[in-house]
Amino acid sequence: MTTRSTPDTSRRSERSRKAILQAARDLVAETGYAKLTIEAIAARAKVGKQTIYRWWPSKGAVLLDSVLALSQADQDQDITLPDTGDIETDLKALMRATAAEFAAPAFAAPLRALTIEITADPRLADDYHKRVAAPMEEAKKQRLRSAQRAGQLAADADLDLILDMLYAPLAQHWMLHSGPLASDYTDRLVDAVLRAFSPRT
Amino acid sequence: MTTRSTPDTSRRSERSRKAILQAARDLVAETGYAKLTIEAIAARAKVGKQTIYRWWPSKGAVLLDSVLALSQADQDQDITLPDTGDIETDLKALMRATAAEFAAPAFAAPLRALTIEITADPRLADDYHKRVAAPMEEAKKQRLRSAQRAGQLAADADLDLILDMLYAPLAQHWMLHSGPLASDYTDRLVDAVLRAFSPRT
DNA sequence: TATGCGAACCGAGACGGTTCGTCTTGACAA
């Protein structure tokens, strides 16, 4: 009886792996989520379907790896955010950069497709948080802690709540096409959040 | 040449319409989004497939009507939110009620399915905002304006931004399974937002 | 060192099963 659950990683074709992730990103950016099928990815990557099914459990898992490869080209490296010493400046720059990513099809299209899969699949959501969201949030919290030490945020401020209040409204606008992604919006968002969590005077 | 784009509304079967919306809601709550197919809805509603395709352009459009029928059983009536005179009390109650809806499968499952369709289809997103989100947001803004008049919010507070900062973090947690929906979370959210938009002293 | 062998990968695509969206049929109602 052969166990089919664990293919031999050491013999995996790196060329095929990269071609599949690249094909998934290109296809979703060019033709949209609706036309992103396993068959289309395989054809585009010049790869047999079985090669995809062997290494990924679902289309969403392929997308997760695609987005991961896109967001940290430099791998296994801890993310560090700019620190000018002024939290308002840094957060506004960070939020503007995030909005710019949402506006760039090459980045936004795969991320939107992944978000759809995540919404429908809680297990994929777990993987996403562990491998993509958590490292990014940790970097942001580092920057917020630095601001706390500098007396620019209340000492007892809830950093997770701050990140939610900053990121969620922008992400919501982008995902549901429900509002602007412009920098004056993100600036006002940062202003409001800093007002809520400024040190007591 | 017969124009197929405008079927005769006056001859539409009300029984079939209701059965289809009900079947969509029941199916998605029982078996999940992945198994929600047009064929399954038709079978469940004891309806021909063509009856669905005749009246709705997509599965997402059916879901939109399903959710709409669910959220305003009393139709075409302007929504009015409770007003105890204290904005903090009212907002905390509103947010707890919203979190409770997210936790109830009969309501949450169709809404989650609709959200997925909306994320993939900007035109459906437009319809959703016009027919579902906008009326609810207008009711919330009425309550916020009343709080402004009572001096509980800054006179120049951005009401749209307030609603974003309240709703988006909660919705994000629910959609992406990324955090708690508990009432102590929504309470802290309300506290933070009110801190940011309290009147200048 | 060179040769041979088995295992697991690879691309390609056949296969049966679902679902899609369209089309046809005959019944029924305005």
Add this chain to the structure above:
DNA sequence: TTGTCAAGACGAACCGTCTCGGTTCGCATA
């Protein structure tokens, strides 16, 4: 008489599995 209705046949697309040779790798034997 006309248009909607339930039912379901139809071809196309995609699913996930399986099969087929071809290739690559590790290991054993000479």
